[in-house]
Amino acid sequence: MKPEYQIISNIITENSRVLDVGCDDGNLMEFLKQNKKVDIRGIEISKKKVQICISKGLTVIEGNAELDLKQFPNESFDYVILGQTLQAFVSPEIVIKELLRVGKKAIVTIPNFGHWKVRLNLLFKGTMPVTKTLPNDWYNTPNIHMCTIKDFFKFSEIMNFKIFNSLALANKNVSKINNSNLFIKNLFSELGIFLIEKHNEN
Amino acid sequence: MNIKDNIKTIIIKKPLKLDCGQIIKNFPLAYETYGSLNEKKDNAILVCHALTGDQFVTGLNPITKKDGWWSYAVGPNKSIDTNKYFIICANVIGGCMGSFGPGHTNPETKKIYGTDFPVITINDIVNAQVNLLDYFGIKKLFSVVGGSMGGMQVLQFVSNFPEKAKTAVPIACTSSHSAQNIAFNELGRQAITADHNWSDGKYFSNNSVPEKGLAVARMAAHITYLSKKGLQEKFGRKLQERDNIKFGFDADFQIESYLRYQGSVFVDRFDANSYLYITRAMDYFDLVKQFNGNLSNAFKNSKTKFFVISFTSDWLYPTQENKDIVIALNAIGADVGFVEIESDKGHDSFLLNVPDFLKTLKNFLDKSYLEK
Numbered sequence: 001m002k003p004e005y006q007i008i009s010n011i012i013t014e015n016s017r018v019l020d021v022g023c024d025d026g027n028l029m030e031f032l033k034q035n036k037k038v039d040i041r042g043i044e045i046s047k048k049k050v051q052i053c054i055s056k057g058l059t060v061i062e063g064n065a066e067l068d069l070k071q072f073p074n075e076s077f078d079y080v081i082l083g084q085t086l087q088a089f090v091s092p093e094i095v096i097k098e099l100l101r102v103g104k105k106a107i108v109t110i111p112n113f114g115h116w117k118v119r120l121n122l123l124f125k126g127t128m129p130v131t132k133t134l135p136n137d138w139y140n141t142p143n144i145h146m147c148t149i150k151d152f153f154k155f156s157e158i159m160n161f162k163i164f165n166s167l168a169l170a171n172k173n174v175s176k177i178n179n180s181n182l183f184i185k186n187l188f189s190e191l192g193i194f195l196i197e198k199h200n201e202n
Numbered sequence: 203m204n205i206k207d208n209i210k211t212i213i214i215k216k217p218l219k220l221d222c223g224q225i226i227k228n229f230p231l232a233y234e235t236y237g238s239l240n241e242k243k244d245n246a247i248l249v250c251h252a253l254t255g256d257q258f259v260t261g262l263n264p265i266t267k268k269d270g271w272w273s274y275a276v277g278p279n280k281s282i283d284t285n286k287y288f289i290i291c292a293n294v295i296g297g298c299m300g301s302f303g304p305g306h307t308n309p310e311t312k313k314i315y316g317t318d319f320p321v322i323t324i325n326d327i328v329n330a331q332v333n334l335l336d337y338f339g340i341k342k343l344f345s346v347v348g349g350s351m352g353g354m355q356v357l358q359f360v361s362n363f364p365e366k367a368k369t370a371v372p373i374a375c376t377s378s379h380s381a382q383n384i385a386f387n388e389l390g391r392q393a394i395t396a397d398h399n400w401s402d403g404k405y406f407s408n409n410s411v412p413e414k415g416l417a418v419a420r421m422a423a424h425i426t427y428l429s430k431k432g433l434q435e436k437f438g439r440k441l442q443e444r445d446n447i448k449f450g451f452d453a454d455f456q457i458e459s460y461l462r463y464q465g466s467v468f469v470d471r472f473d474a475n476s477y478l479y480i481t482r483a484m485d486y487f488d489l490v491k492q493f494n495g496n497l498s499n500a501f502k503n504s505k506t507k508f509f510v511i512s513f514t515s516d517w518l519y520p521t522q523e524n525k526d527i528v529i530a531l532n533a534i535g536a537d538v539g540f541v542e543i544e545s546d547k548g549h550d551s552f553l554l555n556v557p558d559f560l561k562t563l564k565n566f567l568d569k570s571y572l573e574k
Contacts, residue, residue, distance in 0.1 A: 017535075041537075050541045051562050057569030059507070061528055061540040071529040 003172045004109055004193055005031045008081065011107060011165065011195055012036055016078035019043065019102065021065045021095075022085040026053035033058075041077075043068060066091060069098040077103045084109050084191070087143040096159055100198045108194045112168075114148030114186040133190055149177065149185060149192040156196065165195035208264065209257075209300035210234060214333050221486075224320040232293040232300025233257050233334055236276065237284035245571070246340045247282060248331070248367075249291040250348030250355035253423075253480055254472055256299035257291045260284070265299065266471050274555050281564040286571070287344065292331040294355075296322045296480050298473035301330075304403070305473050316475055317403035324351070324487045328358045335366065342366055344571060347563075349373035349552035350519065351480070354487050357500070357527065361489060364504035369570045371563065373511045373552045376523040377489045377497050377530070383518065386426050387481035390419030394474045403475050416474045417465030424464050429515035429548035433457065497530035508538040509566045511559065513551040539566070 005028055012018060014037050020029050023042030026049075032038055042060035044050050053060035061068070065082075066089055080103030082095070087110065089095045099106040111133045112118075121129035128138040136143065147155070149168065156163050166177040168189035177185045177192070185192075209232045217227040234257040239246060249259050251271065260276040262269065275281040282289060293301035296319070304319035311318075335343065346367045348356045353375025360370045376383070394400055397415025405411055425433075437457040441447065444454065453459040493499040508531055512524035521542045531538040543559045545551040551559060 047541060047544060047558075050539075051558060051565075054509070054539060054541065054562050055565040055569070057565075057573065059537055059539045061532070061538065062542055063540075071532045073533055073535075076535055 001027065001031060004083070004169055004191060007167060007169070007174055007193055008032070008083075008107055008109075009035050012038060012079055014038070017041075017076070019072070019077040019080045021069070021080060021082045021099065022088075023049075023053060023058075023060060024083075025049050026056050026058045026060065028081070028083060029053070029058050029060075030056055065089065065095055065098070069095075069102055072102040074101055075104050078105065079103055080106045082106065082108045084111055086110055087145045087147060089145065092145050092155075093159065096155075096161065100161055100196070105195060105197045108152075108196060110147060110149070110152055110192050110194075111143075112149050112186065112189050112192050113146040114150060115190055116187050119187075149189060150182060152192060152194060153182065156194075160199050161196050162199050163194050163196050167193040169193065211300055212333065212337050214330065216333070218326070218329055220320050220326045221323040222321050226302065226320065229295070229302035229330075230300060230306075231295070231302070231330055231333060232297075233331075234259065234291055236260060236289040237287050239288040239338060239340070243338070243340050244342065244344055244368075245286060246288045246290060246335075246338065246343050247567075248334075248343050248346045248359070249276065249282070249289055250331075250346065250352035250359070251291060251294065252348070252350035252352050253484065254420075254468070254477075255352070256297065257293045258299075259289065259291045271553060274553065275560060275563065281560045282347065282567065283564070286568075288338075290334055290338070292334055294327045294480065294483075295330045296327070296476060296483060298476040303473070304475035304479055305406070314404075314406045316406065317478075319475070319479060321482055321486075322479060323483050324354050324358050325362070325492075327483060328355050328362055331355075332359070332363060332366070342368060345369040345371060345567060347371040347373070347567075348375075350375055350549065351484050353519075354484065354489075357489055358487075360504050360506050360508075361492075361500040364501070364506065367506050369507045369509065369567070371509045371511065371566065372524075372527060373563075374513055374516050374519050374524065374549055375527075376487075376519050377500075377527050378491065378523075379485050379487050380523070384485045386423065386518075387485050389422050390481060391478050393418035393422065394477060397474075400474060403478075405474070411469065412474045413469045416469045416472065416477060417462075419474075419477060420468040420472075421461040421465045424461060426518045427548055427550040429517065429546055431515060432546045432548055435546065497526065498534045501531060501536055502534050504536070506537075507570060508536060509570075510538065510540040511552070511563070512540075512542045513545045513547070513549070513556075513559070514542055515546050516549040516551060518549040 018040040020042040043063045050062045080099045118129040168185040169191040170189045211230045211232045255271045258270045260270040260273045293299040353372035356372040394415040397412035399410045400412035440456040442459040512521040528540040
């Protein structure tokens with residue numbers, strides 16, 4: 001179980017409809033199913049992982065979030081979760097837009113590229129950072145669009161969505177992120193967790 | 203005594219209005235069952251067979267003396283576990299394994315129907331076999347499962363009877379027969395009707411069956427069930443019991459010999475007119491049109507949990523056509539899972555030993571059965 005599972009579970013309200021985008025082998029889905037009364041679905045690109053999800057009794061479709069989210073009607077889920085995969089998409093812009101169309105709210109977690117270890121790694125070694133949360137080399141990493149917690153805040157302005165809850169995870173400790181502590185959180189957090197929604201059109 | 207007299211059959215007394223307008227009643231529906239129905243009668247699975255299948259799903263087929271068509275998937279501890287579930291399979295109407303079909307005698311004329319048999323549809327087939335649920339006193343099936351034309355029946359079944367299946371597994375199928383599908387079926391039908399033994403479908407009275415035509419139909423169809431890669435790997439350009447090509451039209455290549463064999467064994471077990479009727483039923487299948495262009499409406503009254511499965515190398519009912527079903531279900535928030543299984547074995551993958559498929563089907567059924 002990943003440390004953010006409990007945090008995500010706390011955010012989600014009972015009896016809601018949830019879609020886990022890039023649900024991997026269904027661990028988060030299973031956790032939520034056991035801890036909350038939710039109707040949860042998943043979408044996953046890997047055939048093998050879909051099969052693992054099915055073996056756990058989870059409802060999962062094989063698909064690519066960049067192409068296959070369009071089959072879901074507007075606001076057909078209360079929450080859409082995107083766990084640590086935003087950075088792996090060719091077009092994070094399209095994915096965020098789709099998340100906010102399909103879900104009334106979206107929960108996005110990102111591995112923070114602003115973490116001090118990442119910064120030191122680049123500063124002293126002069127090579128692309130390889131860390132515990134980002135174990136791949138530059139040439140074989142699926143993470144083609146890395147960003148920092150600060151970047152995500154900027155992204156929210158550019159893409160015009162509202163972040164109404166942002167949490168930082170550092171050494172399994174959770175804390176709130178706000179404008180005054182952003183510099184520190186961006187330096188010491190391994191993971192950013194954001195609850196976002198569309199700005200009202202009017 | 204005719205060997206087919208041993209086939210289990212119920213007589214459907216209730217009149218059934220067919221899509222073509224004719225009404226049939228007091229007609230036979232042949233079926234087979236495996237496993238046992240539990241006390242709560244909540245462990246029944248209706249298996250729907252494909253074009254050339256029959257009710258003998260697994261074990262030894264008592265008529266053909268060969269293994270049942272889905273022996274890989276159905277049996278003790280298998281994907282569709284006969285230790286757990288009560289499996290029912292009916293021979294489709296229009297078929298030739300005991301259910302009402304063109305080989306039956308018209309009680310009014312005392313002649314074999316032949317092409318006087320009414321043209322039937324997937325909808326008619328499903329409406330006929332639902333009678334088996336009443337016969338066994340089953341209010342709701344645990345699942346309805348089928349591949350290819352069997353998958354079409356699964357879709358039609360849930361659409362017609364939204365309350366009668368807890369889960370549904372359409373495999374390697376489509377919601378609407380494509381032009382290519384119709385084209386291949388027409389090729390088969392033309393092969394049969396071009397055989398002069400066919401005699402406008404009255405071959406029973408001449409004692410001469412259109413074997414050649416039916417065999418060619420089977421050969422052509424058989425190619426569509428396999429993938430190019432699968433064929434290449436199995437046969438390549440290998441020669442049949444010879445070191446060199448013979449500059450003639452004998453079966454030089456193994457693939458030729460294989461297809462000829464497939465054709466010849468098929469005519470022993472299948473009726474040419476049934477082949478015409480059942481392929482026609484498939485061609486007429488268009489659930490999208492039936493619901494005025496919106497497939498979602500076919501399922502809008504159903505709480506059934508779906509699991510759609512396709513295969514990478516299936517070009518007859520390709521993944522996209524299976525995905526269209528998933529998309530229609532997701533559009534109405536239905537409970538639907540979907541996976542495309544990696545396999546080189548083409549459309550036939552669902553009938554063969556494809557471990558990922560067999561395992562996933564088992565997992566889906568066994569997990570869903572535990573859910574209340």
